[in-house]
Amino acid sequence: MQDQSGIGIAITGSGSTVPPVVLDNQGLSQIVDTSDEWISTRTGIRQRRLAAPNESLRSIAAQAAQQALAMAKVSVTEVDLIILATSTPDDLFGTASQVQATLGATKAAAFDLTAACSGFVFGMVTAAQFIRTGTYQTVVVIGADILSRWVDWSDRRTCVLFGDGAGAIVMQASPVSDGLLGFELHNDGSQNGCLTLSYQPQPHPLGEIVTVGQGTFNPIAMNGQEVYRFAVKRVPEVIEKALFRANLTVEQVDWLLLHQANQRILDAVAQRLGISNEKVISNMANYGNTSAASIPIALDEVVRAGTIQPGDVIAASGFGAGLTWGATIFRWG
Template structure:
């Protein structure tokens, strides 16, 4: 059964006031994995649009990326403290404890509420909506929302269908309480899920179900299992529907949308979603070729990249949309602010 929330109401609104990103220094290009997978670099490129991915060095983890991205976002916002911290991740440092309190402590923010959200690739928009709710309630005036992943740890390194797809990274935004009509305000937003199709994207082992059963997992059960063709159809359909819903709520026509920023799953999904919405390819932000699929980190990384490269300008109307395991999907509308 699907659950959906769609709203433009709520004062104060969550206004983006700073952004930061972090990618590991280690870069793995297609030719480094093609031979191991018995495929060609062209085969990877044509199916995914991916040329390379950033991967953590041994000993590093999700919290390292999240901390640095958050530090840069705070610097962008001109702040050294916020009221709360939310991390969207499906690759936490440990199953217990959550990664967010560790990141808060490393940032010198110990004592503030800090927690993780797992909505897979939709996680950043879920976390951003939760943050908006905390601000709207009047409980806090500022917050940090982070998408951070070590997705290179998820696929079987010998599985040609999943191994080329994923990379590691983190993106973060600082949000503050503000007016719903000011630049940077998170406006229309939609969240949805369909747990009846949870088996389309799943890591069977490692959780309570497998541990309670007392079974020793097979090697394949420790890695991501994905039904690619069905996932593709669901991703395009759900991101299209969600994007159109927030555009309708905002009263934006296709011509009035400056940028579509979709979850960077692969180039084919991004192209098909933009085409279904009616957004020309030149108005869809794409960096999957350089960073691969970074799950919850994908949208903030794409935003940070586009802002740094000069693609985004204050006043630009942007639709954000994502789809991931769960199944989950999300979309939001924002007018880009002037950032420091």
């Protein structure tokens, strides 16, 4: 059913790309004191993809978008808006404009959106508002991160978790049906310290007049236990709220698609919602936690495998630094 605006939304294409370099748990155990058994039993991760030093977020984001546009059979000249959800831009002023130039999407506006591992869900909801108001007809939403740039490879609590990649979808205005059925977004900044990639100032005197801060960013730091407790409590709640807004029940969900952070979180959320394991989409064993890219990468894989069929109802939820969390209920195709 269409939104009250009379403009529906169709999700018509997906795409994804990951770097070719694979670092499995055995290889990681040669870098830091860990083991394949320790990592896989606690996280479900067995390997991750890592970008080369000269590989850019721009390039992998553009590749994912090109695949999504090809599946949707949409010309790049038809794209009105590009939203790039990322926490690791090539340029702190933003990378979406570079992606726009790489694609040749000369008609499109473009901007970065930062909501960490929830970024893709926040990006979908943002795109929907532009479409429902009639401002734009075709929006490309990309989730892309190169977290390996900001990992402390001597910290076994975090370095075992993260990988690099990009995923994208095409969202289009539809006059006949509405595929974005409901959503819910939340933040709790008081828990920001649980997961950070924080600025580290270094005092820089400008003569005797004033001192400014010129520094860099600390590596990723995380309180894993707090993040786990947060996720298993808040994610089921936000999905239930989004389902309520969509006027659907848990039983009507065909697929549960969560941010690929930890297999234990996926299992716990599914159990609390009463969703069978057969409906839970998981690919973290191969890619690890790719932040904003994890949901669209997993979505693209199952779409291309024929697992998800047109008309299937998907409950997707992102959660992570901020702390942020949100859910969208959408119909594929």
